[in-house]
Amino acid sequence: xxxxxxxxxxxxxxxxxxxxARLCQQAIDEGLDANVILTDGLLxxxxxxxxxxxxxxxxxxxxxxxxxxxxxxxxxxKPYLAGDDASGKGKIVMGTxxxxxxxxxxxxxxxxxxxxxxxxxxxGVDVPTEKFIQTAIEEDADIxxxxxxxxxxxxxxxxxxxxxxxxxxxxxxxxxxxGAPVTKEFAESIGADAYTEDAPSAAEKALELISx
Amino acid sequence: MNSMERVxxxxxxxxxxxxxxxxxxxxxxxxxxxxxxxxWSTDADTCVKGLLKAKxxxxxxxxxxxxxxxxxxxxxGQELIYxxxxxxxxxxxxxxxxxxxxxxxxxxxxxxxxDRMMMHIDxxxxxxxxxxxxxxVVAFVFGPLGTLSMLRNQEEMYVDCIEQPxxxxxxxxxxxxxxxxYCDALLAxxxxxxxxxxxxxxGSIMSKDMWxxxxxxxxxxxxxxxxxxxxMVMIHNCGGKIYFDAQIRRMHPEAISFLYxxxxxxxxxxxxxxxxxxxxxxxxxxxxxxxxGTPEKLEAECKESIDAMAKGGGxxxxxxxxxxxxxxxxHAKHMVEIAKTYGAYKK
Ligand code: B12
Numbered sequence: 001x002x003x004x005x006x007x008x009x010x011x012x013x014x015x016x017x018x019x020x021a022r023l024c025q026q027a028i029d030e031g032l033d034a035n036v037i038l039t040d041g042l043l044x045x046x047x048x049x050x051x052x053x054x055x056x057x058x059x060x061x062x063x064x065x066x067x068x069x070x071x072x073x074x075x076x077x078k079p080y081l082a083g084d085d086a087s088g089k090g091k092i093v094m095g096t097x098x099x100x101x102x103x104x105x106x107x108x109x110x111x112x113x114x115x116x117x118x119x120x121x122x123x124g125v126d127v128p129t130e131k132f133i134q135t136a137i138e139e140d141a142d143i144x145x146x147x148x149x150x151x152x153x154x155x156x157x158x159x160x161x162x163x164x165x166x167x168x169x170x171x172x173x174x175x176x177x178x179g180a181p182v183t184k185e186f187a188e189s190i191g192a193d194a195y196t197e198d199a200p201s202a203a204e205k206a207l208e209l210i211s212x
Numbered sequence: 213m214n215s216m217e218r219v220x221x222x223x224x225x226x227x228x229x230x231x232x233x234x235x236x237x238x239x240x241x242x243x244x245x246x247x248x249x250x251x252w253s254t255d256a257d258t259c260v261k262g263l264l265k266a267k268x269x270x271x272x273x274x275x276x277x278x279x280x281x282x283x284x285x286x287x288x289g290q291e292l293i294y295x296x297x298x299x300x301x302x303x304x305x306x307x308x309x310x311x312x313x314x315x316x317x318x319x320x321x322x323x324x325x326x327d328r329m330m331m332h333i334d335x336x337x338x339x340x341x342x343x344x345x346x347x348x349v350v351a352f353v354f355g356p357l358g359t360l361s362m363l364r365n366q367e368e369m370y371v372d373c374i375e376q377p378x379x380x381x382x383x384x385x386x387x388x389x390x391x392x393x394y395c396d397a398l399l400a401x402x403x404x405x406x407x408x409x410x411x412x413x414x415g416s417i418m419s420k421d422m423w424x425x426x427x428x429x430x431x432x433x434x435x436x437x438x439x440x441x442x443x444m445v446m447i448h449n450c451g452g453k454i455y456f457d458a459q460i461r462r463m464h465p466e467a468i469s470f471l472y473x474x475x476x477x478x479x480x481x482x483x484x485x486x487x488x489x490x491x492x493x494x495x496x497x498x499x500x501x502x503x504x505g506t507p508e509k510l511e512a513e514c515k516e517s518i519d520a521m522a523k524g525g526g527x528x529x530x531x532x533x534x535x536x537x538x539x540x541x542x543h544a545k546h547m548v549e550i551a552k553t554y555g556a557y558k559k
Contacts, residue, residue: 015374056415056453058419059415059417059418059419059422060370060416060417060418061370061371061373061374061418061422062374064367064370064371065371065374065375068371099297099298101301101304103367104366104367104370107367150536151499151500151503151504151535151536151537151539151540152503152536152537154500154504155504180416180452181498181499181500183500186500186504
């Protein structure tokens with residue numbers, strides 16, 4: 001692999017925004033394909049970050065700075081990326097459910113989704129149920145991701161699933177749920193398609209759901 | 213045996229008649245007196261009325277004055293939103309520290325200018341009066357880094373923790389000075405101790421080294437101050453894999469209220485073995501179980517905590533974090549029953 005790609009991955013892991021952006025530009029100037037830079041540089045780096053996070057070797061702050069570095073790099077690559085390649089994997093509508101303001105976990109999940117090449121529409125926090133459904137329809141999303149950190153807002157996830165049924169989109173959209181108090185049993189009991197404990201596994205699960 | 217005697221024995225690592233118990237009912241107590249969240253968290257009398265009602269109705273052995281996590285930050289002028297049905301929180305679109313260069317906005321303030329802190333002090337005074345020494349009242353205070361995180365968007369602050377740790381530490385240091393005077397005033401009401409929320413000393417958030425570097429010396433200063441006043445230091449941390457060792461080294465707490473086994477223990481039994489002699493363990497029933505779990509599941513979790521940690525005292529049965537839904541009330545009652553029956557110490 002070219003040295004510049006390895007450097008991009010390394011700098012991304014260190015969260016060096018400016019270096020990542022500079023190296024991405026350098027790679028472009030050297031004539032490398034933007035998709036290759038994305039996959040073998042940025043996303044490769046994010047993969048390492050995900051694995052280390054999962055293994056408790058690094059923590060939320062490190063993941064956040066790495067993700068920002070990835071954003072900085074993607075900005076540089078954007079004009080050179082062929083058509084819809086960046087979103088080739090599928091579209092995910094993601095948010096924290098109504099009444100809940102916790103967003104760190106949701107944001108990490110989004111970063112990992114993006115790290116696997118998904119296009120993510122981030123609806124933010126305290127998202128009304130209808131908003132999930134409406135956006136999923138408008139954007140023809142493949143997956144809806146719901147995050148809830150409060151025992152009072154966990155049941156809201158069930159409402160979103162119900163609303164998806166009522167809107168007639170349940171058979172074409174997968175619904176993933178997560179957040180610290182959510183359990184596998186709870187996810188099953190409300191009829192979610194998937195639950196995972198952490199962000200890296202969420203991204204892997206999403207890939208599975210899409211290819212299933 | 214009254215609650216005070218029971219809790220004191222537990223804290224002295226002796227076995228009282230039964231394990232002391234307090235499902236963490238705070239803001240949710242508003243439902244018991246027909247108040248909304250805004251009223252409960254802005255009016256001392258309403259707040260006291262709710263907390264006392266919860267104490268009485270659920271026979272709690274201790275009152276912890278967790279109002280919400282935005283009491284402290286309001287001293288620096290953080291705009292808050294007071295929803296009727298949710299805990300007060302900062303207006304995240306208008307944070308005092310709006311960018312990475314604005315940490316110098318955090319300067320010394322006199323806690324007496326802060327309505328919310330003054331209200332909390334008033335709440336403590338009234339609770340202590342009502343308690344008449346029959347049960348402990350513990351004042352809840354968000355730690356320096358936690359307070360700072362309510363003034364700066366959390367996510368941005370995490371990034372700042374990596375990119376300019378000294379700046380973050382210095383601002384938290386200024387906050388510490390104010391918290392110290394605030395703790396002094398809280399202690400003057402006669403509360404038995406201060407429970408510091410050390411949100412960030414947890415594997416859910418940051419590494420042990422980073423926590424120690426950013427907040428370790430500051431919470432040490434606060435803990436030493438509280439101890440110098442002859443009061444107890446307690447810690448509340450509901451994160452996953454929390455750092456018992458680092459926090460104990462810094463704060464020498466009389467008790468730790470937690471939800472999950474610490475980072476260096478596989479389970480609660482190991483936690484007891486490792487730390488049972490140095491501090492009192494408070495927990496560790498999941499708020500989820502105590503809200504939406506079946507009675508069987510709740511019973512199993514209470515028993516698990518009791519079996520693992522009650523032996524020899526040094527244990528209080530509690531939920532690992534606040535119960536915020538009124539659905540939790542029957543579970544709270546059930547928990548107290550379990551403490552009275554299964555939690556009885558055999559003499
Ligand atoms: C930080 C924090 C806060 C911050 C939030 C800042 C922010 N911008 O997000 C602040 C201080 C503002 C806060 C406020 C409150 N909080 Co809070 N908070 C926490 C804490 C300590 C950590 C949450 C966190 O950021 N974790 C780190 C991230 C990375 O982890 P995560 O969110 O779990 O996400 C991971 C996985 O769950 C998963 N995941 C997350 N979402 C999704 C989605 C999908 C689809 C998938 C597949 C996976 C997935 O992947 C993530 C990464 O691996 C938790 C304790 C805990 N143990 O979780 C309490 C906790 C969530 N809070 C709690 C409470 C009570 C509150 C308050 C009500 C307190 C109060 N009285 O003021 C308010 C509520 C405000 C509101 N209306 O939402 C309680 C809830 C208890 C209950 N009974 O429900 C908790 C659970 C503490 C506990 N253990 O009991 N809180």
